[in-house]
Structure formats: structure tokens, C-alpha cells
Amino acid sequence: MGSLFRSEEMALCQLFLQSEAAYACVSELGELGLVQFRDLNPVVNAFQRKFVNEVRRCDEMERKLRYLEKEIKKDGIPMLDTGESPEAPQPREMIDLEATFEKLENELREVNQNAEALKRNFLELTELKHILRKTQVFFDEQEGGLNHTTESMTRALITDEVRTAGASMGPVQLGFMEKSIDREDYLPCFVAGVILREKLPAFERMLWRACRGNVFLRQAMIESPLEDPTNGDQVYKSVFIIFFQGDQLKTRVKKICEGFRATLYPCPEAPADRREMAMGVMTRIEDLNTVLGQTQDHRHRVLVAAAKNLKNWFVKVRKIKAIYHTLNLFNLDVTQKCLIAECWVPLLDIETIQLALRRGTERSGSSVPPILNRMQTFENPPTYNRTNKFTKAFQALIDAYGVASYREMNPAPYTIITFPFLFAVMFGDLGHGAIMALFGLWMIRKEKGLAAQKTDNEIWNIFFAGRYIIFLMGAFSMYTGLIYNDIFSKSLNIFGSHWHLSYNKSTVWNNNFLQLSPATSDYEGTPYPFGLDPIWQVATSNKIVFQNAYKMKISIIFGVLHMIFGVIMSWHNHTYFRNRLSLIYEFIPQLVFLLVLFFYMVLLMFIKWNRYEATNAFPMTEACAPSILITFIDMVLFKESKPPGKDCHVYMFWGQSFFQTVFVLIALACIPVMLLGKPIKIMQARKLANEEVQPITGGSSDAEVGGMPNGGGGGHHDEEEMSEIFIHQGIHTIEYVLGSVSHTASYLRLWALSLAHAQLAEVLWTMVLSLGLNKEGWLGGIFLTVVFAFWAVLTVGILVLMEGLSAFLHTLRLHWVEFQSKFYMGQGYAFAPFSFDSIIENGSAAAGETE
């Protein structure tokens, strides 16, 4: 197996496939997922390729399947997803599949059409039913009601214009002449219909305006929603009936009804006719209902049968399509007998690929074995890091910054430890760490089940993909929480504090502020066995001062070690790429610069911790301990520091002043070496080569430029301008020198975030949970229950989620900027093998998006 330290060695191979065997072979390779094919006819557009017809057929099949899927989803039928992926079918099976889908689609379309027609019919009948029922009420009112209603109604209806023709009112009433003649109070003409409820107010106003108030509109709501047959929506409608007089008004009213898309229905005037019609409608509705039910049943049966196989079919079609797409990338041999492919292959897997090819040939029944032929190339191979479910997330963190250049040192294996650790330094709290670790552990334990239920919830998917990171971050935070002795901002006194109170009662009673001196018997003289002494929990006035001093130093120490480690990684890169120039003129001065300045500062911290103690004789007491930061600044400025107290020594050890001067001088001397060393050497080499009048080959400078895998093809670096080289080197040097100062300071974020986290936790405890605890009496218990729930929610929401996210981002930055800038180029491109798994995964994801 390949290692995680560097990406896999890749080879460009040429593959000769017999035309008949090509399909089966590519199918086998797709199952394997270890081969990245290159497009050999990039100039040919998609429509001129060889297998464009097959691809089009696959597209068509996919369209049909998507239609089926849509219909199945509409009916809410569960789709069977076994999760297994069937093998890519033979090309001849494609016809069967096509026929099946064609049949299914046609059947479904027919059923749908029928159902729609039936539904439209049904809708009309229901509307008519409602009209008959509602108008019944109107007519009842009119006939059975008192006379004055009708009178007032008619009076309102008759305008001046109509009144002039009042005498000859009779003949105008087309529909029910006899009746109106019989009766004193005639009935006007009317139309009845159904309209969408939201259109009704506008409809009413329009009628009023257009007919100058000469129509009378009655309306009633249909309580139950009706189904729109075209799109299946539930719509609310109202029944209306309009009374008017005269032909002109009639046409006008009808036009308005048309304009508002109201459907008009004939409504007989006589109650007996209406009753008869209502009966007829009811029976027809019942008949329709049975027919509709049968249609639905049929449709359901068809869909249920399709749902069983749908996922399977999708996988099959996508596989066929992927294979033909890949075959389109190939070149056709002159004799048309074989296809030529070029592909990137991991060197270690050539055997497996050969085996797969042989399987493919056997399956297709071809006698000529395929030929896999390694090619020489100057192109940069893709970067392929073999990962498993544990390392995958960490590799993703690295790749998010930039895919490693080919065969470059991969920071991922170190990140597995340093990432959770630096996170934990900022997040140190036993309680919060435990919550996070438990969450991670739960996701890991339920891995298979959770992975099976694919969701589109992006946040959940991110958490789930990073489950191992979350678990490790939580576990490491528990450790640092123990070191900081913080559990929800409280301390645990596990081993017994090593500080003791020696004050008597009256001293305690009479003084507001008392100190414990480490010089006296207050302190046992040995530190607390593990982590911070719990006594600091109650030292309210100088707890933060003490912790800051500790945490700041700790973060600088970790930071400098992390950066030195990064620089050492660059040594591995230089030796691997035989980059002697960079090794001598970049790596060594860089390392020396970092060591003499910043590692020296780290050493000073340890010296200070060791040499100064409260119990020591005078010049070495804690009061005389010099400040590391001041010492360091004065060292760089060549200045004599002021002693920290009267009669104290300025320096911590003999000869410190001399060493410091030497160190700064060495560091300064490193800068010109970094700046000029490499460009001058390259210049010399070029001059030499020019004198010998031959291209630069084999020389150290060539190894440097040729071996650096940045950019596309090889060898073009030879002609890089000298001035450009100087400028590049200048930028790199300035970046490194200034960077090492700012990066060291940047690691102080470890301290800052850890301080912020501890303080926030404490604030939450005192502002929320303390309220519950401070309640006197027995009711406090109930109050505490409520307050505790509130506190727990806030703890998870603010401290674990938000603080966790912020600490995560800062850790990510420390890795990307402060650590990886020391050695990581990140200019490669990722290996994207032809693999059915990823194609099907992406296919379903894309389908999910479009919905």
C-alpha cells in the first residue's frame, strides 16, 4: 500500500483495446475506479464523437427514468434502495431496457391523460352540483321570501334607461317568459357559474362598473377545496349567480365572466328541473368516481412495480452512459480494429488494472488481450493520496488549501495529531470536550446506519464527514481541560491541593485580601501532580494573571516547535527532489534563523522557569525574574535591559549578553544567504553552461529547476529570466523573515482563545447556573431544574458550537498559514479516476439539487 506521507507514484499509460472488448474492459475499470483517462480528441466537439448516438440514447433513457421518478414521488410511493450497484449491463441489454422504459412511459402517460380528462369531467360535475345546491338557496329566498326583498332588488336594478322601456319589459326576458308574465314581480335573466375565490372581489367590482350597477350578484363559497385537474392543486372556489336584464347586459356579463375565467353552467329555472338535474349529476359523479378509482389503482400498480427497480435502472443507465462517455475520449486506430486510450495510473495498482482488463476481455469473449503500455512524459502527474475513512477528513482539510504538488510531503499525517491538539489548547475544558467527544463517538459508532440514510442537510453532512476529527478534538480537549483543571469553569481537586492555609482565624477575619506565599510553608514545594493546582480556582484576584503567563508561554513554545517542524519538512522535500541549492541556501539559513531567534526565546522561558524560585537566595528570587519579551526585544535591538528590580541581575545566566549578540548577528547573516545564495548559484551555473555552449543538463541548478514540480510541463524553467529569479527569491525571503516574526505572534491566538473560552464558560456559570443555585429554600430545586436546562442549552449552543467553530477556524488557519507556508507548495491537481461509485453518487446528488 502507498503511504500517506507522499502522494502515490503515477504513470502515464497507453491502453490498446480491441473494439469488441473495449466496452467490457472500460466497465471493469469503472468498477475498479483507479484510472484517470485523458481526452485524446479535445478538438472534436461532443456531436462528432464516435459514440454520440449511444450517449444520446442513454440521455433519453435517463429522461424517462426521471419522469417515472417524478411520478413516483408525486404519489409518495417509497422507492426501494438496496444500496447495491448492479454491474453495467451489456450493450445489447440496452435495447431491452429502452423497450421497458418506453412501454412504461407510454403507459403512464396514457393513464395520466385519461385521469386528467376524467378529473376535468369530475370537476365540472362537482361544480355543477355545488351550483345547483347553492342557487337553490338563492331561489328559495326569492320565492319564499317576502315581497319587499324582490321589490327593492328590482328597483335597484332599474335605471333610467331601462325604465323608459319599462312597459315592454316582458319580451326581453328570454329564459322564463311565461313565468314573469304570470307574476307581478318578474324575475330578471340570470347566469350561474363558478369562479376562483380570490378573483371574486375584482370580478364583483368589474361587474358593477361595467354594468353601472345594473346587475345583481349573489355569491356563496364552496367550503371544500376542489382539485385543479391540470396541476393537481387544491383550489377554493365560489358559486355566483348574476341577475340582470336585457341582451346587451347579458353579452356584457358573459364577456366579463369569460375574462375572469369563470365557468358558466346552465341552470334551469324551475325547481323541479333543478332537482332532476341535481339527481342526474349525482349519479354521474358516482359513476365517474368508480372509473377514477380504477384509473388511480392502475396507475398505482404501474408505479409500484416501477419503484422496485427504479434505483437499479438509474445505476445501470448511468453506468452505460459513463462508459460511452469514456469511450468517446479514446482514439480510433487506423485499422478501426482497436481503440487507443491514455490514462494516469497509480504505479502500485498496475497489476490490479491488468487483472481487471483481463476479466473484461474474457467477458466480452475476445481473444486478443488488451495492452497496457507505460509512456514517458514530461507532464505533471496528478496527485493521488490513498485515504481511508479516518484519514479522509484530514486530507480534505489539507486539500481545501491546495492539492499537494506531485510527490510533495503531505502534511495530512501530522495534521491528524497537531490539528486536534492545537484545537484543544484553545478549547481546553473537560466538560465541553466530553460533550464534543461523545457526539463524535456516537457518530462513529452509528457510522454505517447514519451513512446509509443520505440526507441533503449540508450542516449535518459536514459534521458527519468530520466525525473522526470531532471525536479527536473532543478527546484532546478533555486532556487539556484536565491540564487547565477546567470543567465547566470549575476545578477538580483530585490529588489534593499542594497549597495550604497557614493563617489563623483572626487574621482571616480582619483582612480582606490575603496572599499565600510560595516562599513559606504555604506551598509544599512540589507542584500538583497533574495540571493546574485547583487552589487557583479560588484565587479570584490573580488567577487570570497566573494563567495568562502560563498560557502565553505555552502557546509560543508550541508555535515555535510547530514552525520548526514545518521547516524540517521542507528538508524532506528538498532531499526528495534533489534540490541541493534550496537545501543549502534556503533550508539551512531558514532553520538557523528560526533556531537562534525564536527557539532561543523558548529556551529562555525554560531557563526562567528553572532558575527563579521564591525559595531561592536573593538574586534568584521570583521578584528578580526578567521579562522574556523585554529581554528578547532588547536582544534584537542590541540594548542593555534594565534590571527588573533593585540589585537584581539583568541576565539569567553567565555570558547571556555575548550569546545574544552572536545569535542576532547569525540571524542577520542568514538573511543575505537566503536572499542571494540561490540566484547567484544559478547565475554562475548558467554562465558556465554558456561558456561550454551546451544546454544545462545534470547540473545542480537544473536539478533544482527541473525537479521542482510547479507549473505544467517540465523544462521550461530553464529559460526563466535572472531578474525574475531574484525577485522571487526576494519575495520568499521577506515573506519568511517577516513571517517568522508575525507567525510566532500569531500563535498567541492559542492563548487568547483559550482565555476567552475559559472566561466565557465562567460568565455563563456565574450569570446563569449560579442564579439557580443561589435560590434559597426548597423551591430552589425546581428553579434549578429550569435554570439548568437553560444553562445546558446555552453551553452547547455558545460554548461548544460557536466557540468550537471559532477554535476550529483558528486551528485551520494555524495549519494553513503558519505551518504549511514553511514547506507546502500545494500546486498539484487532484487525481480524478473514472469510477462508477463517484459518478452514481454525483448523479443522484445532482438529481437531488434539481428538485
Added chain:
Amino acid sequence: MKICGPKCSLCGLIISVWGIVQLVLMGLFFYIHSVALIEDLPLEEEYKTLDAFYTAANSAYNQNAYNCWIAACIYVLTLLLSAQQFYMNSRVTAN
């Protein structure tokens, strides 16, 4: 009977378990008069005599310990309730 949904019951379940564990432990720490928790006691700013302070502090410690345990007991009840709800919900989804 179903009162709350699957997420709500799960939330109740988790907070109940957490509450039981932490409150039982906190009650224990109050009971043994842990100094770290002295700031969470309902005490006055000033006391006339030392003895007065001691008696007040002792009773407050004990009271807080009992309060914590009472709260833990209430959480046992909510645990049972949410567990029942959770069971109901899971049975409904299983059907």
C-alpha cells in the same frame, strides 16, 4: 399519548441524562462542602461573627446539595417522560 415530536423528545432525553449526572455530582460536591462552589452559595456579604458565617455556610451547603438532588430527581421524571415520548415516536415512525 404523544405530546412532543421526535426531536423534542430526544432533546429532553439528552438534557435529562446530562442533568441527572451533573446535578447528582454537584449535589455530592455541595454535600462535602467543596470550596470551589462557595461562590454559588446564597450567602450574605458580611457576617457579624465567624460562627455565624460557619453555620450559614454549612446550612447553605446542605440546602444546595438537597436542591441539586431534588433537581436531579425532577430530571429523572423528565427522563422517563421523554423516554416514553421517544418510544412512542419511534413506534409511530416504525409503523
